[in-house]
Amino acid sequence: MTVINDGGITSPKGFKAAGVHAGLKKVKKDMAMVVSDVLAVSAAAFTTNKVKAAPVIWDMDILRKGKAQAIVVNSGNANACTGEKGLADAEETALYCAGKLGIDENAVFVSSTGVIGVPLDMSKIKSGIDALVPSLSYDDKNAAEAILTTDTFRKEVAVTVDIGGVAVTIGGMAKGSGMIHPNMATMLSYITTDAAIEQSALQNLMGNTVEDTFNMISVDGDTSTNDSVIVLANGMAGNAMMTEGSVPEAFEEAFRFVLGELAKDIVKDGEGAGRFIEMNVAGALTKKDAKTLARSVISSSLVKAAFFGADANWGRILCAMGYSGADFEPSLVDLSFSSPAGELCVVKSGEPIAFDEDKAKKILSEKEVSVLADCHQGDASATAWGCDLTYDYVKINGDYRS
Amino acid sequence: MTVINDGGITSPKGFKAAGVHAGLKKVKKDMAMVVSDVLAVSAAAFTTNKVKAAPVIWDMDILRKGKAQAIVVNSGNANACTGEKGLADAEETALYCAGKLGIDENAVFVSSTGVIGVPLDMSKIKSGIDALVPSLSYDDKNAAEAILTTDTFRKEVAVTVDIGGVAVTIGGMAKGSGMIHPNMATMLSYITTDAAIEQSALQNLMGNTVEDTFNMISVDGDTSTNDSVIVLANGMAGNAMMTEGSVPEAFEEAFRFVLGELAKDIVKDGEGAGRFIEMNVAGALTKKDAKTLARSVISSSLVKAAFFGADANWGRILCAMGYSGADFEPSLVDLSFSSPAGELCVVKSGEPIAFDEDKAKKILSEKEVSVLADCHQGDASATAWGCDLTYDYVKINGDYRS
Incomplete structure (x- = not known):
């Protein structure tokens, strides 16, 4: 396993990303997009909070389909406790994004983080998507910046690992416990990989790895309405398909390393954390x-x-x-x-x-x-x-x- | 139910108490004693922490006997994580106390709060007991002071309630979340009553009431090694014996009031609490x-x-x-x-x-x-x-x- 210097969410083959300022926050970048060149196998874990934000409810549906191609994220507004309008807004965000990208409308994950109880300004979301699509790049650092709230540093990591003679790459980005009133510490994390892996194997690996990484950190013990970990695996590395029970230990290790580094970065950047x-x-x-x-x-x-x-x-x-x-x-x-x-x-x-x-x-x-x-x-x-x-x-x- | 003005642990008939400075703390009173004129029915609840202080282990044995006559408490040293010596010290404290009071050696509860991991200075404990016995008074305010650590005020309350034409009194004192290094927030609470009540009825009532009072407060979510609630009921009010299923609602209410007031006082005096x-x-x-x-x-x-x-x-x-x-x-x-x-x-x-x-x-x-x-x-x-x-x-x- 080799850590890629300054690597991140777009290090694996066939992943583009972008980050822009859409006006949900005053000055800072507040919308991000991650897109795979081809439909990717997906896995995800969401908050166990009974109070689930609208995008989480949308994403749970997308996860059931097992494949996806894009993730669109906004910071500045959590779209939580926003009722029927919130659910409609999350769906509209996905559909608008799919239309602009020319991909299946059921292939878009949506995440939000920020203020609770305030409806999304959909005109800003749409103009944000309009700006994101032409900015997509195979070498992007803006997406990891746009998902931050009060985080003090960008959290990105990527590694390559040899799987049967083929170089496979895993990248990831995360945001930690930011606080925008009236909100709580939301944890968002996105993992991309060009590995070829079956959905059940990926979901399994992700579940076990989240248990040992993101579920082993605590800033203040609160679990938010929006916590999400989403993984896309597009198979473009060309390795032999990994199936349940046949995932090489080297891949598991590399996967655990990426999630572990992001988890530790979240804690290191915990609110007010000094040690x-x-x-x-x-x-x-x-x-x-x-x-x-x-x-x-x-x-x-x-x-x-x-x-x-x-x-x-x-x-x-x-x-x-x-x-x-x-x-x-x-x-x-x-x-x-x-x-x-x-x-x-x-x-x-x-x-x-x-x-x-x-x-x-x-x-x-x-x-x-x-x-x-x-x-x-x-x-x-x-x-x-x-x-x-x-x-x-x-x-x-x-x-x-x- | 009537709240007794400035009432406390010695308000019920036949209870004496005392508080002295035995030298475990630098200046403040650090040992307390509560004694019933006659053997009393006892009930108690102890910390659920796997790490139990020596006096808690001693007290769990005393509780099994169902009756007790005295409680001796020291602050300044928790006698926790003190191994075999700690257990021997707790037992010696009870035996020495029983000897001085001329009561059954299996009738003495022992509590400690303060520093963890430091053996008790038994010569100070013994001279403290020597000083406590002659100071015992039917109208005492010193015991409630001696059990405090960093609490900022004394927590005591007492009420009388009419039970079938007989005035029955319930009194109580508590200490809250004090902090002496290296310690954690220990909660100690002692309840006295002159009610005549069967042991199983008292234990039942206490268990249910603790659930609604002490178990419904939180200062910082930590459960200490020494948390204890101990109740003595000496029957000297002369009411008709209350048995399981026949405890009048008025008594339950009065009991809940006493424990509730102490629980709320503990939170109000929580470390650094402003609201x-x-x-x-x-x-x-x-x-x-x-x-x-x-x-x-x-x-x-x-x-x-x-x-x-x-x-x-x-x-x-x-x-x-x-x-x-x-x-x-x-x-x-x-x-x-x-x-x-x-x-x-x-x-x-x-x-x-x-x-x-x-x-x-x-x-x-x-x-x-x-x-x-x-x-x-x-x-x-x-x-x-x-x-x-x-x-x-x-x-x-x-x-x-x-």
């Missing part, structure tokens, strides 16, 4: 227990606040493991912190061991810190990624609209 | 759905941050209901805010309605704000209580030990 936390659980009884334990720790407000203070507060970590609901024996747990500044064991068999406070402070003051909890019970492991809880988080999310 | 939020859910399909919805809203960091900013962010509330896992139909929900400054409906049938922003700001700027979500599906309802997420929360929990 990136990697929580590793080892020696757990089951994979499910390991994941539950890791996720509980990075989701704890008390743990997150301790990391803000670079405080070696192992008690809060053990406590968050304890209330996670996962099966483990507290008296067997070893706990250690590590970062580029060193490594330090603080708990052995569930009890604290004396440690050098200055060394702990030094390790925890780094931008990226890892925690390892070894449960010494089985051989299951999991990793979750989170960020600290800062004054800025409260400021970004608490300040009244101005 | 008290009451979340009411009505018209839900089941009581369980109503509770899950209400709890999800007051636990959401995004909702809590919005209340800090006095922001009428109905989208975040609807979103938190959506990911709660409860069954409801978003398109039927009505949402309104109210406070002493007025009332305002912001969502009707799942869609926003235009509202006066200035009025909203005025309503939400009050110290106590209520939200009502009517699901219009059934007749189940529930209420949860929470607080806003503030800079001070991050400061209290994030600042490095100094």
